[in-house]
Amino acid sequence: MNSDSIRNTSESYRENQQVADLIFYPNLILTEDEIKEIATQYQINPIELTSMPFSELILKYNIDLKPYSEKRAAELGKEYGFNFELRKEVETAFKKEGETFNIKGIEINKNINIPYLMDGRLPETGTEITLTDLFAEANNLTVGSKIEINGVNYTVVGLAYAPNYIYPIISMKSPLYDYKTKSAAYLTEEGINTFKGDKVSFFIGHFIDGIPSTDVLKEMKNDEAFKFIALGSEIITISSVDLEIKADKVISNVFVTFLLLITAIIIVLIVRKRINGERKQIGVLKALGYSPFKIANSYLVYPIIISITGSVIGIIFGYLLYPYLLNFYRGYFNIPFVKEPLNIYYVIMVVSIPLIALVLLTYLSCIQLINKNL
Structure with missing residues (x-):
């Protein structure tokens, strides 16, 4: 094995699995029409609408802003030429026989960061899970095994590689990777919603016609339509290789x-x-x-x-x-x-x-x- 071999394997893997070129979240500024639409949908009192900060209304009425975030993401994708998907992740930790284990729960994506299956299949129910093969091997887990995570029993239905974690920083509290105690884990939407831990959502994107010019990337970094954006080498879990x-x-x-x-x-x-x-x-x-x-x-x-x-x-x-x-x-x-x-x-x-x-x-x-x- 040499550096050229590693580079070729990495490039082929990233291309085949459609690894994300950017991570972002749009700057969500609602228009007056969208605010009225939300007020009507959630039956918000007009007095509250004018007197209470909108951030408090979101919490009080449990307003789902996902459709509006996706709308903004679609506008940005059309402007800069990239496909996108919403990504949901949950980071959790649990103890077993005195050892601390860290699991990064990932909702399955369809077109970007496509899981690379080594054995079995991807989860189909809320109590099924797909783990990385090295973690499974180190803990004597195979397809069909059971694993208990924070009091919930999951059935291991597959073993896979997570392309968005080429360098697997599974836990920000403990960034050094140890395949024996840390693993990415694929879950269904139901599984992610019930998975106990710190939840985070963001958008991932993949440029349709390849990485754009430096000027375009600089323009994206300065575009206030992005609340935050990470491009290329800034995505350390992918670019570190x-x-x-x-x-x-x-x-x-x-x-x-x-x-x-x-x-x-x-x-x-x-x-x-x-x-x-x-x-x-x-x-x-x-x-x-x-x-x-x-x-x-x-x-x-x-x-x-x-x-x-x-x-x-x-x-x-x-x-x-x-x-x-x-x-x-x-x-x-x-x-x-x-x-x-x-x-x-x-x-x-x-x-x-x-x-x-x-x-x-x-x-x-x-x-x-x-x-x-x-």
């Missing part, structure tokens, strides 16, 4: 370059010692008409053997450690990584780059030493 890929690539490139440089220095020192020890033989060869270039060829066996041997050992170790590295990334990122076949392209690159670099450096060093000392 990109930051990890970039960091891993930089670290691996620096490490490989440093290792190659150290190896080259060691080979040059070995060759230099051999050349100094064989000065007489080299002098004879030069007297017989051999050029420094031909003499230098005889010393290339060192970089060839070292680079090929090191590359083969590295490939074998990498192949043997691959399953463990795969499990590490699965525990860190909520992405369905699968074991890939040995990539011939990378095998060729791993063997050829060190071989060419070390042979070239050794060859030039040999010529320089032969011309200088003899």
Whole structure:
């Protein structure tokens, strides 16, 4: 597994599951006609309508503003070219055998942040639940098992990945992810409404024709029609994998370059010692008409053997450690990584780059030493 493989898997996963490009909530300013419509629907006293703050009326009459929020969201979606869905989540915690468990209940979305099912199905009733596969595996849960959450028994009907939690911050109170005690959980609308915990609702969006220009994104950030909006890298539960890929690539490139440089220095020192020890033989060869270039060829066996041997050992170790590295990334990122076949392209690159670099450096060093000392 390498950074390119992780990036390709992540991009494919996000595209297939229609992962959200933005999270937002519209700035809900009702028109006079909408206020009159609400007053008529909820039979609000005209005196109260003029004397009482509207925020108090919402609480007193339990006014549902969802249709008006969706109307504003639809207007914004049409203006900026994105589809949207309302997202409901509930964060809860419970104790079991002295251990604290955190569950993020998520209402199932149809077109954005589509769940990636590994086994079973999505919930259909209020007492059914779909969990992440690593959490289920760590707690000996399978499809058909029962799990009690805050006094309510749920039937596990499926195992899935949650695409909006690629980096699974399940609890803001305890943001570090531990797949053994933290899990996203899919529930029906009925299940979400009865799920005990801290509830939150917001809209998620996915651009229809791809990510727009920087100017358009800046315009959206400054648009007062959004009460709040998070775009791209601001959605840390999704974008963090990109930051990890970039960091891993930089670290691996620096490490490989440093290792190659150290190896080259060691080979040059070995060759230099051999050349100094064989000065007489080299002098004879030069007297017989051999050029420094031909003499230098005889010393290339060192970089060839070292680079090929090191590359083969590295490939074998990498192949043997691959399953463990795969499990590490699965525990860190909520992405369905699968074991890939040995990539011939990378095998060729791993063997050829060190071989060419070390042979070239050794060859030039040999010529320089032969011309200088003899």
